[in-house]
Amino acid sequence: MTTHFITAEIDLQASPVALSDAIAAELQQRGEPLRWAITAVDETTQTATIEGVVTTADGTAPDTKLVASISE
Amino acid sequence: MSDLRAAIRPYTAVLIVPTGVGAAIGGYAGDALPVAKAIAQVVDCLITHPNVLNGAQLYWNLPNALYVEGYGLDQFAAGAWGLAPVHRNRIGLILDQGIEPDLRVRQLQAAEAARATLGLELTDYVITDAPLGVELQSAKSGATWGTIAQPDSLLRAADYLITQKGAEAIAVVARFPDDLDSPALHHYRQGQGVDPLAGAEAVISHLVVRQFQVPCAHAPALEPLPLDPTISPRSTAEEIGYTFLPCVLVGLSRAPQFVSAARATATPRSPFATPTLWAEHVDAVIVPDTAFGGSAVMQFGQRRSPSAPTPVIIAVQDNSTTMQVPPAAVGITAYHARSYLEAIGMLAAHRAGLRLDALSAAIAPLQGQQL
Numbered sequence: 001m002t003t004h005f006i007t008a009e010i011d012l013q014a015s016p017v018a019l020s021d022a023i024a025a026e027l028q029q030r031g032e033p034l035r036w037a038i039t040a041v042d043e044t045t046q047t048a049t050i051e052g053v054v055t056t057a058d059g060t061a062p063d064t065k066l067v068a069s070i071s072e
Numbered sequence: 073m074s075d076l077r078a079a080i081r082p083y084t085a086v087l088i089v090p091t092g093v094g095a096a097i098g099g100y101a102g103d104a105l106p107v108a109k110a111i112a113q114v115v116d117c118l119i120t121h122p123n124v125l126n127g128a129q130l131y132w133n134l135p136n137a138l139y140v141e142g143y144g145l146d147q148f149a150a151g152a153w154g155l156a157p158v159h160r161n162r163i164g165l166i167l168d169q170g171i172e173p174d175l176r177v178r179q180l181q182a183a184e185a186a187r188a189t190l191g192l193e194l195t196d197y198v199i200t201d202a203p204l205g206v207e208l209q210s211a212k213s214g215a216t217w218g219t220i221a222q223p224d225s226l227l228r229a230a231d232y233l234i235t236q237k238g239a240e241a242i243a244v245v246a247r248f249p250d251d252l253d254s255p256a257l258h259h260y261r262q263g264q265g266v267d268p269l270a271g272a273e274a275v276i277s278h279l280v281v282r283q284f285q286v287p288c289a290h291a292p293a294l295e296p297l298p299l300d301p302t303i304s305p306r307s308t309a310e311e312i313g314y315t316f317l318p319c320v321l322v323g324l325s326r327a328p329q330f331v332s333a334a335r336a337t338a339t340p341r342s343p344f345a346t347p348t349l350w351a352e353h354v355d356a357v358i359v360p361d362t363a364f365g366g367s368a369v370m371q372f373g374q375r376r377s378p379s380a381p382t383p384v385i386i387a388v389q390d391n392s393t394t395m396q397v398p399p400a401a402v403g404i405t406a407y408h409a410r411s412y413l414e415a416i417g418m419l420a421a422h423r424a425g426l427r428l429d430a431l432s433a434a435i436a437p438l439q440g441q442q443l
Contacts, residue, residue: 001223001224001227002219002221002223003219003220003223003275003279004219005209005211005217005219007211007212012401012402015374015403016370016371016373016374016402016403016404017370017371017373017374019370019402019403020150020367020370020371024367032282034143034275034278034279034282035142035143035274035275035278036367037090037093037215037363037365037366037367037395037397038364038365038366038397038402039211039212039213039215039365039394039395039396039397040213040365040395040396040397041365041396041397041401041402043401048365048397048401048402049213051211051212051213051215051217053217053219053275053278055223055279058224
């Protein structure tokens with residue numbers, strides 16, 4: 001297992017729980033989410049900046065910077 | 073009065089001061105502990121996390137507080153895990169192989185002191201089969217994070233203590249980099265900026281809690297810092313000894329056990345079973361005004377079903393952080409308190425069954441509706 005720091009930008013169009021679930025699901029594509037937080041919100045573009053740590057199986061290197069579009 | 077009320081429906085509050093985000097109150101050496109002590113006086117049960125309660129050599133035993141690690145708190149908020157209070161946990165201690173022999177002795181002496189002076193129960197300790205390789209990072213937001221090079225070694229050690237030694241909670245001491253000349257450390261000791269270690273500490277405890285669903289907390293092993301008479305009072309608790317382990321052992325000794333929702337549903341409930349706390353039992357959540365982007369507060373901030381109560385959410389404005397996520401930005405409706413003193417008043421009023429605006433001069437009249 002290895003640990004990786006991840007950053008992401010995600011559209012802000014969900015309720016808090018749906019947004020939380022959607023962030024975890026998005027990070028899941030890069031590994032198993034361990035810890036994350038929205039660190040800033042851009043009201044103009046309606047996007048949230050995410051920072052987090054995921055774990056992956058040995059030898060697997062995730063894309064550590066991703067831009068996702070989530071609308072719920 | 074309060075005993076009967078607590079027996080019928082305990083008033084439960086969650087205090088969150090996120091780790092590694094430079095919180096003006098709670099971002100240093102256990103300096104949100106006075107806030108926790110005060111809140112514990114106006115609630116029946118306080119749920120909070122190690123970052124709030126850990127003051128290195130200093131700690132305070134709050135009988136009605138539950139010490140819940142951050143990953144477990146996230147699962148609790150999501151309704152996936154419950155919290156089962158205990159009278160005591162048998163603590164297993166993991167020491168990073170990267171800790172030098174003299175420094176290791178300091179940690180072991182803290183553990184022996186906790187056994188002899190506080191009467192805590194520890195299993196035999198274990199040294200990891202590889203140096204954990206902690207690396208510190210600072211993100212664009214200003215938050216500190218970290219990664220560890222050998223997470224499997226950490227998990228093997230925890231597995232051994234739990235399955236072979238009967239540990240019910242895990243304390244980890246990892247060797248952290250000594251970076252005596254770093255501006256971040258200088259600012260931290262002056263009560264400014266962000267704790268450079270906090271993010272990596274959270275990663276370590278999250279790994280253990282996620283894997284084993286047992287309480288876990290971490291203390292870094294570091295060489296003593298050069299004496300500096302100008303240290304900020306907020307950071308001083310970490311200057312007065314050789315180890316940060318005592319507060320961790322005290323917290324873990326009574327940390328609630330985690331109960332998964334699936335296991336709780338599948339297991340017939342004994343009439344003698346300890347009551348388990350679930351997210352729907354939470355009446356209030358207190359969070360710094362700019363730090364509403366964490367998983368736990370986002371889960372608490374929205375009613376999950378029409379029948380589930382939504383706790384009152386209090387955003388504390390004078391506890392600034394490096395985050396820029398006020399409650400409205402993520403769709404959470406919160407009451408704004410200028411300070412923790414005001415927040416504690418809000419808790420007292422809410423617990424008394426009052427509308428929070430009933431204590432202000434201006435009260436809007438009721439409006440009639442013709443059906």
